[in-house]
Amino acid sequence: MIVDVQNDFCPGGALPVPEGDRVVPVINRLIDRFDVVVATRDWHPEKTVHFEKWPVHCVRNTPGAAFHPDLEVSKVDRIVSKGTGNKDDGYSAFETDELDLAAWLREQGVEEVYVTGLATEYCVKASALDAARAGFRTFVVTDAVRGIDVNPGDIDKAIEEMKKAGVKMISSEEIV
Ligand code: VGL
Ligand code: ZN
Numbered sequence: 001m002i003v004d005v006q007n008d009f010c011p012g013g014a015l016p017v018p019e020g021d022r023v024v025p026v027i028n029r030l031i032d033r034f035d036v037v038v039a040t041r042d043w044h045p046e047k048t049v050h051f052e053k054w055p056v057h058c059v060r061n062t063p064g065a066a067f068h069p070d071l072e073v074s075k076v077d078r079i080v081s082k083g084t085g086n087k088d089d090g091y092s093a094f095e096t097d098e099l100d101l102a103a104w105l106r107e108q109g110v111e112e113v114y115v116t117g118l119a120t121e122y123c124v125k126a127s128a129l130d131a132a133r134a135g136f137r138t139f140v141v142t143d144a145v146r147g148i149d150v151n152p153g154d155i156d157k158a159i160e161e162m163k164k165a166g167v168k169m170i171s172s173e174e175i176v
Contacts, residue, residue, distance in 0.1 A: 001093060001131070002027055002039040003117030003124050003145075005071050008057040008064035009042075015057035017118045017146050024070045026144040026172050027116050031075045033175060036108045038101070039073065040093040041065065042123065043081035050089050058083070078104070082123075092126035094134065102134040112137040114175070120147030121158035128167045139170045 005027065007013050010020040031037055042058035043065060044050060058065040060081070067073050080098060083090035094101050105113070113131040115124055115138065124145050132138040140162060147155035159169065 001113055001115045001117070001127060002037065002071070002076065003093060003115060003127055004040055004042045004058075004119070005068050005117050006041055006058055006064065007066055007068060009118040010068055013057070014064050015055050015148075017148050019146050020118050021068060021070075023117060023144050023146055024068050026141070028070070028072045030114075030116070030141065030144065030172055030175060031072055034114065036078075036105070036110055037076045038078050038080055038093070038105075039067065039071075039076040040080045040082055040096070040117070040123070040127070041067065042083045042090075044083050045086050048083075048086040050083060050086075053089070060084070091123045092130045093123070094127065094130035102130075102136075105136065110136065112139065114139045114141055114170070116141045116144035118146055120145045121154045122148070125158045125162055128162050129165050132162075132166050138167045140167055141172055141175065142169050143172050 009017045043060045044058050080096045082096040113136040115128045149155050
């Protein structure tokens with residue numbers, strides 16, 4: 001699962017995650033190792049309560065909402081838009097109202113979910129926790145994620161929270 005590797009979350013974007021673009025080569029290296037690849041995109045309307053907390057970012061159909069140009073999107077099996085409502089944050093991939101993502105993954109025979117992308121303590125965390133709750137063996141690929149750390153320590157806290165929920169940390173090297 002590739003979470004929100006979009007221009008606005010990369011350096012130069014509207015809500016840049018420090019080193020957000022560094023996940024791209026790591027993810028591209030991993031893509032061929034997986035049978036099913038889902039990419040999520042933060043896909044907000046122009047007006048949403050979400051923008052009371054965050055600078056305006058990833059407004060659907062704008063350049064900032066496009067995937068990072070180097071991400072190998074042609075190898076993605078399914079793109080999932082999320083955060084499309086105007087009344088909630090929609091951080092988790094599993095909150096998409098396009099489909100029942102957990103059911104779709106099970107139909108594909110998926111038993112394990114490896115989460116990559118941005119940002120560690122928001123959409124990555126929410127998606128990993130939901131994946132684990134839905135019964136998938138869930139991993140976060142530590143060198144394929146980056147966080148914002150609005151308050152220093154947020155990233156570490158998120159990692160602890162995920163571990164407590166049974167999410168495992170793994171490096172891309174261990175996978176390759
Ligand atoms: C995200 C903050 C606001 C994320 C999305 O993708 O983690 N973070 N919207
Ligand atoms: Zn957002």
